Amino acid sequence: MAVTNTTGLEDLLSEWHQLPKEERFGWFRGLPRNLREDLFLDLSSYEQSELVLAMPPHEQRTWMRVLAPDDAADLIQQVEDEDQRKALLDRLDETNRRDVQALLAYAEDDAGGLMSPRFARLRPDMTVDHAITYLRLQGRQMETVYYCYVLDNEQRLLGVVSFRELFASEGSKRIDQIMERDVVSVLEDTDQEEVARVIGTHKLLAVPVVDTEGRVKGIVTVDDVVDVVQEEASEDIQKMGAVSALEVSYMETSFWEMIRRRVGWLSVLFLGQLLTATAMDHYEDEIARAVVLVVFLPLIISSGGNSGSQASTLVIRAMALGEIKLRDWTRILLRELPSGLTLGVVLAVLGFVRILVWEWMGMSYGEYYYLIGGTLALSLVGVVLFGTVTGAMLPLALRALRLDPATASAPFVATLADVMGVIIYFSMASVLLRGTLL
Amino acid sequence: MAVTNTTGLEDLLSEWHQLPKEERFGWFRGLPRNLREDLFLDLSSYEQSELVLAMPPHEQRTWMRVLAPDDAADLIQQVEDEDQRKALLDRLDETNRRDVQALLAYAEDDAGGLMSPRFARLRPDMTVDHAITYLRLQGRQMETVYYCYVLDNEQRLLGVVSFRELFASEGSKRIDQIMERDVVSVLEDTDQEEVARVIGTHKLLAVPVVDTEGRVKGIVTVDDVVDVVQEEASEDIQKMGAVSALEVSYMETSFWEMIRRRVGWLSVLFLGQLLTATAMDHYEDEIARAVVLVVFLPLIISSGGNSGSQASTLVIRAMALGEIKLRDWTRILLRELPSGLTLGVVLAVLGFVRILVWEWMGMSYGEYYYLIGGTLALSLVGVVLFGTVTGAMLPLALRALRLDPATASAPFVATLADVMGVIIYFSMASVLLRGTLL
Numbered sequence: 001m002a003v004t005n006t007t008g009l010e011d012l013l014s015e016w017h018q019l020p021k022e023e024r025f026g027w028f029r030g031l032p033r034n035l036r037e038d039l040f041l042d043l044s045s046y047e048q049s050e051l052v053l054a055m056p057p058h059e060q061r062t063w064m065r066v067l068a069p070d071d072a073a074d075l076i077q078q079v080e081d082e083d084q085r086k087a088l089l090d091r092l093d094e095t096n097r098r099d100v101q102a103l104l105a106y107a108e109d110d111a112g113g114l115m116s117p118r119f120a121r122l123r124p125d126m127t128v129d130h131a132i133t134y135l136r137l138q139g140r141q142m143e144t145v146y147y148c149y150v151l152d153n154e155q156r157l158l159g160v161v162s163f164r165e166l167f168a169s170e171g172s173k174r175i176d177q178i179m180e181r182d183v184v185s186v187l188e189d190t191d192q193e194e195v196a197r198v199i200g201t202h203k204l205l206a207v208p209v210v211d212t213e214g215r216v217k218g219i220v221t222v223d224d225v226v227d228v229v230q231e232e233a234s235e236d237i238q239k240m241g242a243v244s245a246l247e248v249s250y251m252e253t254s255f256w257e258m259i260r261r262r263v264g265w266l267s268v269l270f271l272g273q274l275l276t277a278t279a280m281d282h283y284e285d286e287i288a289r290a291v292v293l294v295v296f297l298p299l300i301i302s303s304g305g306n307s308g309s310q311a312s313t314l315v316i317r318a319m320a321l322g323e324i325k326l327r328d329w330t331r332i333l334l335r336e337l338p339s340g341l342t343l344g345v346v347l348a349v350l351g352f353v354r355i356l357v358w359e360w361m362g363m364s365y366g367e368y369y370y371l372i373g374g375t376l377a378l379s380l381v382g383v384v385l386f387g388t389v390t391g392a393m394l395p396l397a398l399r400a401l402r403l404d405p406a407t408a409s410a411p412f413v414a415t416l417a418d419v420m421g422v423i424i425y426f427s428m429a430s431v432l433l434r435g436t437l438l
Numbered sequence: 439m440a441v442t443n444t445t446g447l448e449d450l451l452s453e454w455h456q457l458p459k460e461e462r463f464g465w466f467r468g469l470p471r472n473l474r475e476d477l478f479l480d481l482s483s484y485e486q487s488e489l490v491l492a493m494p495p496h497e498q499r500t501w502m503r504v505l506a507p508d509d510a511a512d513l514i515q516q517v518e519d520e521d522q523r524k525a526l527l528d529r530l531d532e533t534n535r536r537d538v539q540a541l542l543a544y545a546e547d548d549a550g551g552l553m554s555p556r557f558a559r560l561r562p563d564m565t566v567d568h569a570i571t572y573l574r575l576q577g578r579q580m581e582t583v584y585y586c587y588v589l590d591n592e593q594r595l596l597g598v599v600s601f602r603e604l605f606a607s608e609g610s611k612r613i614d615q616i617m618e619r620d621v622v623s624v625l626e627d628t629d630q631e632e633v634a635r636v637i638g639t640h641k642l643l644a645v646p647v648v649d650t651e652g653r654v655k656g657i658v659t660v661d662d663v664v665d666v667v668q669e670e671a672s673e674d675i676q677k678m679g680a681v682s683a684l685e686v687s688y689m690e691t692s693f694w695e696m697i698r699r700r701v702g703w704l705s706v707l708f709l710g711q712l713l714t715a716t717a718m719d720h721y722e723d724e725i726a727r728a729v730v731l732v733v734f735l736p737l738i739i740s741s742g743g744n745s746g747s748q749a750s751t752l753v754i755r756a757m758a759l760g761e762i763k764l765r766d767w768t769r770i771l772l773r774e775l776p777s778g779l780t781l782g783v784v785l786a787v788l789g790f791v792r793i794l795v796w797e798w799m800g801m802s803y804g805e806y807y808y809l810i811g812g813t814l815a816l817s818l819v820g821v822v823l824f825g826t827v828t829g830a831m832l833p834l835a836l837r838a839l840r841l842d843p844a845t846a847s848a849p850f851v852a853t854l855a856d857v858m859g860v861i862i863y864f865s866m867a868s869v870l871l872r873g874t875l876l
Contacts, residue, residue, distance in 0.1 A: 009622070013639070017761075038620075042639055132570070136605045146584050146601075146643070163584075163601065167574045182476075184447075200664045201451070201480055205584070205643065222660045226638045226667060233671035234755050240675065241751025241848060242744060250756035251766075255773065259780050262748050269744050270785050274792055276736040281801075284729055291726045294735075298714040298856050301736055302743075306680060306707050306849050310700050313679025317672050318688035323455070328689075335693065342697050347708050354712055363719075410679060410848075411744050418736050 012039050016047075017251065025054040037066060045074035046248050053084060057091070064091040070116040070224070072096065073103035077113075103218075111195045112188040114228070115209045115218030120148040122175050124158055129171035131161075146205045147219075150179050155215040157183055157208055185210045188217055193232050196225045197322050236320055239406040240313065242269060265411070272415040276301070276422050283426040289438055292365050293429055296351075296376050300425045303347055304383035304417030309410040311336055311391030316405050319395060329396050333389070340388030344381035352377045368436045375432045379425040386424070387417040450477050454485075455689060463492040475504060483512035484686050491522060495529070502529040508554040508662070510534065511541035515551075541656075549633045550626040552666070553647045553656030558586040562596055562614035566607045569599075584643045585657075588617050593653040595621055595646055623648045626655060631670050634663045635760050674758055677844040678751065680707060703849070710853040714739070714860050721864040727876055730803050731867055734789075734814050738863045741785055742821035742855030747848040749774055749829030754843050757833060767834050771827070778826030785822055786815035806874045813870045817863040824862070825855040 012035065019027055028036060028051060040048065040063060048067075052060050052075065064072060072092065079085045089097055099117050106112030120138065122131050135148065148166065150159040159179030169178045185208045186195050199207055199222055206221045235245040242265040246253050253261070280287075287294055315332065318324045324332065355365065355373035365372050391413040395405035430438055450473065457465055466474060466489060478486065478501060486505075490498050490513065502510060510530065517523045527535055537555050544550030558576065560569050573586065586604065588597040597617030607616045623646045624633050637645050637660050644659045673683040680703040684691050691699070718725075725732055753770065756762045762770065793803065793811035803810050829851045833843035868876055 009640070014763075041641070132574075136570075138605075167576075196664070199661075200668065202447070203479070203661050205659075205661055221643075222664060223637075223641050223643055226634070226660060226664060229664060229667045229671070230638065230759065233667070233675070234759065237671070237675055237678065237755050238751060240678070241747050243748050243751060246752075249759070249761040250752055251761055251769075255776065258773070258777060262745075262777070263781055263784050266741070266744055266748065266781055267784065267788060270737070270741055270788055273737045273740050276740075277733050277792075280733040280736070284733070287732055288726075288729045291722055291729075294725055294732050295715050295718040295722070297732075297735065298718070298739055298860065299708070299711045302711050302714075302739075302853065302856055303704070303708055305740075305743075305852070306704055307700075309679050309849060310681050310704065313676060313681060314684075314688055317675050321668065321672065321687070323687040323689055325452075331689075335696070338693065339696060339700070343701055343704055346701055346705065350705060350708055354715075411747060414740065414743070418740055422736065 009035075009038055009042065013042060016043075017249075021050065025051060040066065044248075045071070046078045046252070048075045049078040052088065053079065057087075060088065061091040064088060065093065065096070068116060069096055069099040069118065070103060070114070070218075073100045073113075074108075076100065076104060077108050106188065109192045110188065111186045111190040111192065111209045111220055112217065114192055114195065114220045114224050116221065117218045119206075119208070119216075119219040121216075122148045122150050122161065124150050124152070124174070124176035124179070126175045127171065128166060128169045128173050128175070128178065131166060131175055132171075149183075149208055149216055149219070150175055151216060154213075157185060157210055157214055157216050159183060160208075183208065185216075186220070187212070192225075192228045193320075195220055196228045196232065199225050200229075201322075232320070236316065236406040239404065240316060240410050242266065242411040269411050269415055272412075273418065275415075275419045279419055279422040283422070286426055286430060286438055290429070290433065292372060293375070293425070297422070297425065299351070300376070300379050300383055301418040301421035303380055304387035304421045305414030306387070307340065307343055307384045308387035308391035308413035308417045311340075311388045312395055312409040312413050313391075315392050316395045316409055319399065319405055326396060326399055329393070332392055332396070336388050336392040337385070340385040341381070343388065344384030347384055348377035348380040351380050368433070371432055371436055375425070375429045378432070379421070379428045382424040382428070383417060383421045386420050387413065390416055390420075447473075447476055447480065451480060454481075455687075459488065463489060478504065482686070483509070484516045484690070486513045487516040490526065491517065495525075498526065499529040502526060503531065503534070506554060507534055507537040507556065508541060508552065508656075511538045511551075512546075514538065514542060515546050544626065547630045548626065549624045549628040549630065549647045549658055550655065552630055552633060552658045552662050554659065555656045557644075557646070557654075557657040559654075560586045560588050560599065560613050562588050562590070562612070562617070564613045565609065566604060566611050566613070566616070567609035569604060569613055570609075587621075587646055587654055587657070588613055589654060592651075595623060595648055595652055595654050597621060598646075621646065623654075624658070625650070630666045631758075633658055634666045634670070637663050638667075639760075670758070674754065674844040677842065678754065678848050680704065680849040707849050707853055710850075711856065713853075713857045717857055717860040721860070724864055724868060724876055728867070728871065730810060731813070731863070734810075735860070735863065737789070738814070738817050738821055739856040739859035740852075741818055742825035742859045743852030744825070745778065745781055745822045746825035746829035746851035746855045749778075749826045750833055750847040750851050751829075753830050754833045754847055757837065757843055764834060764837055767831070770830055770834070774826050774830040775823075778823040779819070781826065782819035782822030786818040789818050790815045806871070809870055809874055813863070813867045816870070817859070817866045820862040820866070821855060821859045824858050825851065828854055828858075 016024060052063055067075065076085050076088050079088065089100065092100060120135055146163050148161045149157060150161060152158055159181045160183045161175060161179045165178055184198060184202050186198055188209055188211055206219045208216050209218050209220060210216055238245045244261040244264060246261060352373045355369055355376065359369050394413055395409050398405045398407065454462060490501055514523050514526050527538065530538060558573055584601055586599045587595060588599060590596055597619045598621045599613060599617045603616055622636060622640050624636055626647055626649055644657045646654050647656050647658060648654055676683045682699040682702060684699060790811045793807055793814065797807050832851055833847050836843045836845065
């Protein structure tokens with residue numbers, strides 16, 4: 001049967017990933033040519049670069065030429081050694097080299113770094129029949145023929161014709177009669193996350209990249225954007241988990257690289273936590289007099305941390321998806337204040353009930369158990385409210401400072417909530433328990 | 439100038455989101471027709487359904503017919519009321535209704551629920567010239583013309599021809615001479631996350647959906663998959679932050695719905711944290727004798743939580759991207775054991791230095807400060823090691839139990855690490871400080 005359910009290639013890829021790096025090239029060479037090509041095209045740019053660098057020059061030439069210019073540029077961008085980059089560029093033929101060099105001038109994360117210079121161009125005064133014949137001649141030169149861009153003599157964008165439109169139109173009509181003039185485009189230095197958002201919102205298959213004069217420099221296709229979306233989501237997820245974003249996959253990251261990406265934030269958060277120790281130092285007397293208070297301390301501080309994580313997670317993701325903007329901060333605050341209060345009250349009730357249940361079960365916290373319960377309950381309201389509001393506002397504050405809102409926000413909020421939890425709890429205790437336990 | 443940098447429509451969308459729900463329909467009606475159509479197509483299925491339900495029947499008819507069958511099916515899937523669903527179906531014309539009904543039979547999250555039944559079909563014995571003329575006749579019937587699928591008489595998939603290939607080929611060649619026979623396809627019940635991964639890995643613009651007999655039922659295009667990728671990433675991020683995944687955007691979610699999505703996990707984690715209180719109860723004597731120990735308790739338990747979050751974040755994301763599989767668990771364990779140990783030693787050194795610095799600054803923890811420092815340091819190694827290993831293994835365990843690994847993993851690990859932190863710390867103290875402070 002002609003249909004393969006992807007399994008062959010999937011298995012190959014998985015086998016590739018299991019191999020130690022130094023054995024991969026030998027194994028790759030042993031595959032039949034058509035499998036090698038399929039596998040090569042499915043690898044990430046980083047893996048492609050490793051493979052190509054392991055090859056002798058004449059094989060490098062072959063494999064570099066298999067790639068489209070934007071993919072070749074991506075591969076070269078993965079190589080750190082300047083001489084090796086130059087050598088790989090030299091393996092390309094003249095036209096390709098020029099295209100790739102132009103692409104390398106852009107930052108990797110910009111629309112310019114994502115785009116392909118190969119797209120279908122038409123002139124406004126062509127007829128539909130003429131356009132179709134013309135496109136058939138251009139043939140293999142094009143990255144995508146789903147949209148044809150209509151340009152004037154200075155390469156400025158006049159409009160766009162989808163292939164479906166072109167096909168469905170009468171042969172004698174002129175392109176400028178059928179083209180759509182309202183074209184969504186992005187600039188060369190538009191950030192890739194924004195490019196992904198534009199393509200996603202408008203459900204496009206490709207978006208043209210123009211310079212400030214409106215001249216088309218290339219197109220970004222939606223398949224490039226799927227990678228971007230995954231990459232950006234990984235970055236956010238990792239940062240929210242207090243890990244510096246990995247450059248390559250989990251398994252490809254070396255042991256020490258992995259430690260380096262984790263130890264920084266872990267130490268920063270540890271140093272932040274030393275503040276809780278300092279705060280606790282202040283309450284040593286209270287603790288000595290009412291040890292029972294300490295029993296609930298971890299509960300208090302982690303409730304603040306958990307509610308803070310929830311709020312910051314929601315706000316960070318909504319910002320990444322463009323659902324909320326910086327200017328919405330008052331509306332968010334007005335939502336999160338009552339949310340924090342409500343959630344705090346729920347936990348306070350649970351906490352108070354726990355004290356009562358223990359009391360009924362005979363494991364008493366002493367005659368003032370109801371005061372301890374009250375301290376616990378009120379502190380929970382305070383700390384959950386604080387965690388929720390801080391969790392919602394911190395990502396917005398980071399964005400206002402032009403920092404990435406995802407950066408370790410959740411654990412950061414948890415640390416703040418810990419310190420604040422200690423302060424709220426013991427302050428509450430010194431008010432409520434004065435004259436009884438304290 | 440003909441080029442608009444997306445701003446017009448972006449502003450409209452943002453204005454739409456700012457409006458209270460009950461004012462949206464009136465505002466929408468006031469827009470010029472072409473803007474209304476652009477805006478409508480850019481809305482999420484949920485927003486489209488709200489808008490359409492607010493319309494009188496004859497307008498519903500118009501707007502339902504603007505949508506492609508897969509989008510119409512998505513809209514109807516958002517409507518909960520059975521009568522309203524039926525009414526909306528009735529607004530479609532005969533052919534469309536049949537297509538939409540067929541799509542509604544699939545689960546929303548499956549390939550079948552994502553696919554469009556409109557794709558370009560060719561027969562293997564057509565010539566290229568004939569195929570192009572034929573496609574021009576089909577015209578507007580097609581969702582995408584980037585790939586043309588070659589089918590036999592029973593609708594079974596024989597191969598695929600890209601448009602670029604078709605265009606670049608000689609007019610007299612037969613389709614079966616130029617088609618690619620190794621076609622990547624997915625099954626009707628393939629999960630949408632897997633569909634996204636297949637499209638992403640193979641850098642496809644569309645993938646055909648076949649039944650178990652190899653008959654093509656439709657295609658999933660990459661633009662549908664961008665939404666899926668974003669959706670799945672949001673779900674993972676929210677679950678990792680201990681929030682049940684939101685169905686609609688942050689701002690669209692009502693206050694009580696938002697509380698509902700947060701209070702469940704927050705309470706579960708709170709109940710989990712009650713274990714720390716129970717654990718602490720056991721150590722009340724030790725605490726009373728050495729109050730100084732309590733000062734470092736928040737530090738200990740949050741270090742375990744943070745290192746656990748890091749490990750679980752890394753493993754969950756790597757699993758979501760298909761970088762690691764369940765069967766890799768021993769390799770992951772063998773990486774995370776030394777990672778946890780190294781990270782623990784780093785924090786232990788920082789903690790010990792903190793004690794020494796305080797000592798030098800004259801804020802003494804008493805004559806046994808080095809023993810307290812030792813207890814702190816060794817406990818940190820233990821708790822970070824525990825957090826790291828648990829954080830890495832818990833998502834794999836959840837997957838093995840066929841649960842979603844992302845579900846509240848990070849806060850769950852933090853809670854486990856808290857309880858374990860209390861136990862490790864006080865056990866360590868009772869060994870090291872016996873005969874001195876305890």
